[in-house]
Amino acid sequence: MNKREFLKCLTITGASACIASTGAIGNELISAMDDLNTDNQGEREASHYVVTPRGVKCLICPNECTLKEGELSDCHNRIARDGKLFTMAYGNPCAVHIDPVEKKPLLHFYPASLSFSLATAGCNFACLNCQNWEISQTSPTKTRNYQATPVQLVDQAIRENCKSIAYTYSEPITFFEYMLDTATLAKSRGIKNIMVSNGYINPEPLLELCKVIDAANIDLKTFDEEVHLKLTAGNLKPVLETLKTFRKEGVWLEITNLIVPSWTDNFDVIARMCDWLAQEGFNDYPLHFSRFHPQHKLTRLPVTPLQSLTRAKEIALKAGLHYVYVGNVPGIGGEDTYCHSCKVLLVKRNGFEIEQNLIVNGRCPKCQTPVPGRW
Amino acid sequence: MTLAILLGIFSGYPGRWAERLIHPNEEIIQTYSGVSGRLTVTRTGEQVNIYENGVLTHSSGNPLTNEELVHFTLCSHPDPRDILVIGGTCTGITAELMKYDCHRVDCIEPDPQVIRTAKKLNLLAEGYPNINYLRINPFHHLISDTATYDVVIVMLAGPQNLNLNRYYASSFFALARKHLGHSGMVTVMLPGTANYVSGNALDMLGPIYSAARKSFGQVALLPGENNYLMASDEKWTIDILHTLQERKIQTTFIRPGYFDENLLIARKSEMEQLLNQVFTANEEFRPKAFLGMINWWIGQFPLRLLWIFGAAALFIILLTLVGSKPESNAMFLLGAGASGLQIILLFLVQITAGTLYLFAGCLPAIFMTGLATGSWCFLRKRVGKILSSDTFIWLLFSFSGLLLLVISEWLAHPSGMTGLKTVLIFLISFIAAFSNGAVFARLASQPGDHANPGRIYAYDLMGAALGAIVFPLALVPLFGIKLAIGVISATGIVSLGLTKLVRKRS
Numbered sequence: 054m055n056k057r058e059f060l061k062c063l064t065i066t067g068a069s070a071c072i073a074s075t076g077a078i079g080n081e082l083i084s085a086m087d088d089l090n091t092d093n094q095g096e097r098e099a100s101h102y103v104v105t106p107r108g109v110k111c112l113i114c115p116n117e118c119t120l121k122e123g124e125l126s127d128c129h130n131r132i133a134r135d136g137k138l139f140t141m142a143y144g145n146p147c148a149v150h151i152d153p154v155e156k157k158p159l160l161h162f163y164p165a166s167l168s169f170s171l172a173t174a175g176c177n178f179a180c181l182n183c184q185n186w187e188i189s190q191t192s193p194t195k196t197r198n199y200q201a202t203p204v205q206l207v208d209q210a211i212r213e214n215c216k217s218i219a220y221t222y223s224e225p226i227t228f229f230e231y232m233l234d235t236a237t238l239a240k241s242r243g244i245k246n247i248m249v250s251n252g253y254i255n256p257e258p259l260l261e262l263c264k265v266i267d268a269a270n271i272d273l274k275t276f277d278e279e280v281h282l283k284l285t286a287g288n289l290k291p292v293l294e295t296l297k298t299f300r301k302e303g304v305w306l307e308i309t310n311l312i313v314p315s316w317t318d319n320f321d322v323i324a325r326m327c328d329w330l331a332q333e334g335f336n337d338y339p340l341h342f343s344r345f346h347p348q349h350k351l352t353r354l355p356v357t358p359l360q361s362l363t364r365a366k367e368i369a370l371k372a373g374l375h376y377v378y379v380g381n382v383p384g385i386g387g388e389d390t391y392c393h394s395c396k397v398l399l400v401k402r403n404g405f406e407i408e409q410n411l412i413v414n415g416r417c418p419k420c421q422t423p424v425p426g427r428w
Numbered sequence: 429m430t431l432a433i434l435l436g437i438f439s440g441y442p443g444r445w446a447e448r449l450i451h452p453n454e455e456i457i458q459t460y461s462g463v464s465g466r467l468t469v470t471r472t473g474e475q476v477n478i479y480e481n482g483v484l485t486h487s488s489g490n491p492l493t494n495e496e497l498v499h500f501t502l503c504s505h506p507d508p509r510d511i512l513v514i515g516g517t518c519t520g521i522t523a524e525l526m527k528y529d530c531h532r533v534d535c536i537e538p539d540p541q542v543i544r545t546a547k548k549l550n551l552l553a554e555g556y557p558n559i560n561y562l563r564i565n566p567f568h569h570l571i572s573d574t575a576t577y578d579v580v581i582v583m584l585a586g587p588q589n590l591n592l593n594r595y596y597a598s599s600f601f602a603l604a605r606k607h608l609g610h611s612g613m614v615t616v617m618l619p620g621t622a623n624y625v626s627g628n629a630l631d632m633l634g635p636i637y638s639a640a641r642k643s644f645g646q647v648a649l650l651p652g653e654n655n656y657l658m659a660s661d662e663k664w665t666i667d668i669l670h671t672l673q674e675r676k677i678q679t680t681f682i683r684p685g686y687f688d689e690n691l692l693i694a695r696k697s698e699m700e701q702l703l704n705q706v707f708t709a710n711e712e713f714r715p716k717a718f719l720g721m722i723n724w725w726i727g728q729f730p731l732r733l734l735w736i737f738g739a740a741a742l743f744i745i746l747l748t749l750v751g752s753k754p755e756s757n758a759m760f761l762l763g764a765g766a767s768g769l770q771i772i773l774l775f776l777v778q779i780t781a782g783t784l785y786l787f788a789g790c791l792p793a794i795f796m797t798g799l800a801t802g803s804w805c806f807l808r809k810r811v812g813k814i815l816s817s818d819t820f821i822w823l824l825f826s827f828s829g830l831l832l833l834v835i836s837e838w839l840a841h842p843s844g845m846t847g848l849k850t851v852l853i854f855l856i857s858f859i860a861a862f863s864n865g866a867v868f869a870r871l872a873s874q875p876g877d878h879a880n881p882g883r884i885y886a887y888d889l890m891g892a893a894l895g896a897i898v899f900p901l902a903l904v905p906l907f908g909i910k911l912a913i914g915v916i917s918a919t920g921i922v923s924l925g926l927t928k929l930v931r932k933r934s
Binding site for chain 2: 151347361
């Protein structure tokens with residue numbers, strides 16, 4: 054069964070179940086499909102929580118929601134039931150695609166390989182510019198979901214010749230248990246694990262993840278505390294701590310900074326961010342400046358002008374970061390890799406395709422400078 | 429003090445200040461009032477952005493959208509020569525079209541000012557004698573011109589208002605089809621849905637898909653940066669990369685590496701499965717796509733409290749009506765019908781005149797004048813004699829609704845005569861308001877009850893408030909504009925019945 058057949062099969066099964074159970078037609082069918090998980094499908098007891106006199110307290114992320122009976126967490130997929138905390142996002146992804154790893158974006162992690170990418174509904178941020186707001190700002194009970202156990206996911210990834218599984222699109226921290234189980238199984242079967250995340254996670258669950266996650270792309274939204282809070286509803290500090298932990302634990306890390314006009318395009322703030330990254334020893338970890346497209350609650354803003362992206366790149370290089378990329382802008386060579394020492398072009402990319410890769414044993418063939426990453 | 433404030437307002441400074449506030453970090457090049465409202469042109473870097481009433485409509489220098497829209501369409505046609513593009517003049521789409529061997533490219537904007545602005549800012553592709561920038565209403569062009577096109581491309585912001593909704597309605601697809609040659613194709617750009625298509629998004633996409641299916645045998649929806657609905661009578665296959673290579677067309681984004689054709693085909697099939705349901709087709713008078721779009725947008729915000737508040741208010745109003753006098757209820761009903769009619773007339777102005785902006789103030793002014801005239805005439809002895817018949821003044825209201833019902837098709841038909849249509853809409857508004865004013869004066873002038881005028885006025889306003897909510901939010905979306913007009917007409921008759929009941933009792 055190939056990916057298309059797999060998706061088709063799951064969609065047809067879901068749709069048939071809905072028709073059988075509701076007999077609805079037309080637009081009502083969609084509502085019925087959206088309610089596919091009303092029988093608590095995808096629910097199982099969550100990890101990392103404590104019972105307090107005020108209710109159950111989730112300890113996965115710094116939001117640390119305290120929930121009374123029947124209440125839903127800020128991330129929309131954790132619920133208090135019978136004095137326990139349940140995750141509603143286990144085995145029920147709503148988006149499943151096979152993407153090139155460069156799309157995550159990860160440019161120093163097994164280039165040109167495929168990544169089996171999935172997401173369940175839910176996110177612990179509420180970014181005004183979210184591209185995937187229709188799945189991130191809702192609960193798994195309101196999305197059309199596939200049914201896929203960790204075993205099925207790993208089997209499918211292997212069948213599709215995917216080098217890795219990427220937990221992406223929405224916020225994988227919110228489906229922590231599903232991600233951890235899948236990643237553990239995948240690792241045991243030789244599949245790499247990628248986490249594309251906002252990095253808003255508490256240290257304890259993060260350390261658990263570090264044992265099985267091979268690479269992460271962390272979205273560092275901005276370096277301005279106030280803007281970060283207003284744009285995402287989350288604080289900046291835990292994200293910075295996550296970056297440090299990933300590096301310390303040896304997880305390959307790439308950082309994305311989406312430049313949103315009038316929100317995160319302050320060059321002084323960008324300079325401060327780059328200086329901090331350099332001081333904290335992130336010089337060898339790629340930094341991606343990404344182009345914003347009008348989305349969600351910021352549709353009145355224009356796309357990021359190219360000049361802002363190139364200026365940000367200049368600032369980052371000046372700060373001492375070695376691998377700085379410009380994303381979402383085709384045709385300008387913004388995703389090519391140069392040796393930071395002798396400036397020779399090492400990897401020439403055409404979108405998600407590699408046109409030329411001169412890296413030998415992780416080193417520049419000209420000056421023998423190591424090129425960090427997993428090659 | 430007042431003079432100073434007025435001088436300040438007319439100096440234009442507050443306007444400029446507000447523009448700067450709305451568009452921080454953007455250089456404001458130009459702002460002016462066009463037919464669609466306030467048009468603002470800004471620059472960020474080398475990129476030019478055009479806003480209509482604060483809403484971003486287009487930005488220059490975005491190759492992703494231009495390439496997807498042009499190459500998805502033109503690569504699906506065996507020999508695209510004559511092309512019509514509606515909207516998107518400032519985006520650089522014409523430069524992309526010129527990569528093909530086109531004989532003729534006609535570009536039209538719903539707001540002709542946009543073409544003038546684009547020319548001023550050097551955003552138009554120069555040096556191509558076969559590109560024609562036509563300053564004409566796109567619908568007028570399709571009706572009056574006999575040109576045959578191979579491809580019609582619509583690059584607008586989506587069905588965000590009733591005027592734009594027309595470009596996604598079944599009548600547009602039927603009209604466009606008449607201009608298509610053999611293997612002709614219409615492509616309509618729609619808002620994107622990223623990695624997941626929600627139920628709300630489907631409620632907007634489905635009616636447009638059904639509308640296209642009414643005129644074309646083959647309809648597909650291709651997801652990309654945006655969604656692209658493609659419709660033709662001939663079957664076509666998606667073979668974009670190969671066709672581009674065959675036609676020796678250079679691209680930046682639609683090329684191996686960036687563009688995954690297999691993924692596009694897989695996502696198209698998924699989309700087809702989702703759209704393979706019964707959706708009510710989007711019509712001008714049943715604007716399902718417009719309402720779906722509004723719903724989709726509203727879905728971003730937690731509005732549950734608002735709905736609870738609305739339901740509670742409705743409950744209180746209905747509870748009040750149960751214990752009320754019949755004449756109060758009669759006024760309530762007429763108030764509801766009158767405000768519903770005004771809102772539908774506003775919808776129709778947007779459909780017929782292409783914009784609401786310049787007429788937004790006129791319609792309420794005419795309505796108020798009608799109310800005042802009706803009341804005044806009833807109280808004048810000479811004129812009052814004619815209006816002394818209850819049946820006449822009540823049925824005058826129903827008549828205004830019926831008249832609107834009869835001419836509604838013609839009003840929406842893109843045949844020109846905008847001036848005459850607008851005058852007729854104003855006339856209907858006046859007649860309905862006149863009747864409403866006369867009925868108010870009739871019901872309020874009960875001898876011996878000093879509180880009566882106040883009570884009748886309160887019921888009139890409560891009815892108006894309810895009508896302003898129920899008609900646009902419930903009746904029009906569920907049953908369409910025509911049925912809503914029918915209900916409005918009926919409110920006049922029911923209201924008359926209640927008054928007759930009072931008379932019979934007394």
